[in-house]
Amino acid sequence: MTSEAITVLGLGNLGRALAETFLRADRAVTVWNRSAAKAEGLAATVAGTAADAVAASGLVVVAMLDHQAAQQVLTGVDVRGKALVNLTSGTPGDARELAGWAAANGAEYLHGAVYAVPQTIGTDASSIIYSGSAVVHEQWQKSLAELGKVTFLGDDAGRASGYDVAILSGMYGLLGGFLHATALARANGIEAGELTPMLLSWLTDLQPALTMFAGEIDGGSYAGGESSLAMNQSGLATLIRAAEAQGVPFAGLDAFKALVDRQVAEGRGEESLARAVESF
Structure with missing residues (x-):
């Protein structure tokens, strides 16, 4: 693992666009998806398990179908010392719940809401609002800016979802x-x-x-x-x-x-x- 490495969990339309954007920025990218076939054509390291994918990077970007799927993927995974950025759609309560789980398990948590279609991720037409860990926002701001315009709304993890x-x-x-x-x-x-x-x-x-x-x-x-x-x-x-x-x-x-x-x-x-x- 290197401190600049990035993992993307979930390779639906959004997750794949995120991974492709990081790869274009010459980042070391590890990806994981329940169906490994979704990773075909990506010049990224494909992890066999979500735990292996999380272990590979300092920054873990989660882009699952819904909050329940994100919870299931992260449950039982060692996230100590990780910066978790969750771009999965959900309610403010969902975000605060996962932030609490992250804190209890030794991780910093930042929640984001994406205002872009997958094709525009990484362009001027993409913007993402974040709330939660100021540490993650400050440490990884350059990487997050590669995805689109960054707006940080404060330390309440549920505010972006609000x-x-x-x-x-x-x-x-x-x-x-x-x-x-x-x-x-x-x-x-x-x-x-x-x-x-x-x-x-x-x-x-x-x-x-x-x-x-x-x-x-x-x-x-x-x-x-x-x-x-x-x-x-x-x-x-x-x-x-x-x-x-x-x-x-x-x-x-x-x-x-x-x-x-x-x-x-x-x-x-x-x-x-x-x-x-x-x-x-």
Whole structure:
């Protein structure tokens, strides 16, 4: 083992991209995967077991399917003195649980959330947020930067996942809204390609509103009311009725209106739409 050697556990799409990126940077890379065939074509050392792979390097990057798989792979492995960087998707609680396990077993733990598709790992289009061990972040920052832009969020191992689940929720809300928008458009003979430029323009114009809402939420003051709950309650009711009439109802709209309805029922109708966050 050399202190600069790197191990990658898991060779799915992300794990293989990580290994390839480290190899392009002339790192000594050891890889392990349940199916050794996944390592074909990689100019890396292929370990026979996860324990052998971990023993080979100072930095161990974990990229498994899910938290349970990461736990199973690491259980029983000697990780003393290792820097564990876990890029496996999971919840904040998952990250904190594994950080606790690492500490109890003599390892430093850093959790990361990847904002890139595998093809862009190692390019300017890739960014990864991390939280957990500042020691790992500082010692291995150069190596981590080879994967993409590095942002360190502090010593709470769950913080990166906290950002991640919030960002992904926003993403899926946007994607669900987009797909419903295209279904509504098609019901009126409008192609998705025709709709999308106008939708993108409108969504871009909404950016200042999101910044304003964020300030209201953080400040706990919703008195502005430029986009009031009552006004949006009415707008949502019309939109839901239109979607149902055209045969493309969307439960997401009903759920959003239920949040607004709750606040209006409490006498908050003239306050900002941002107050709907309190319904959660």
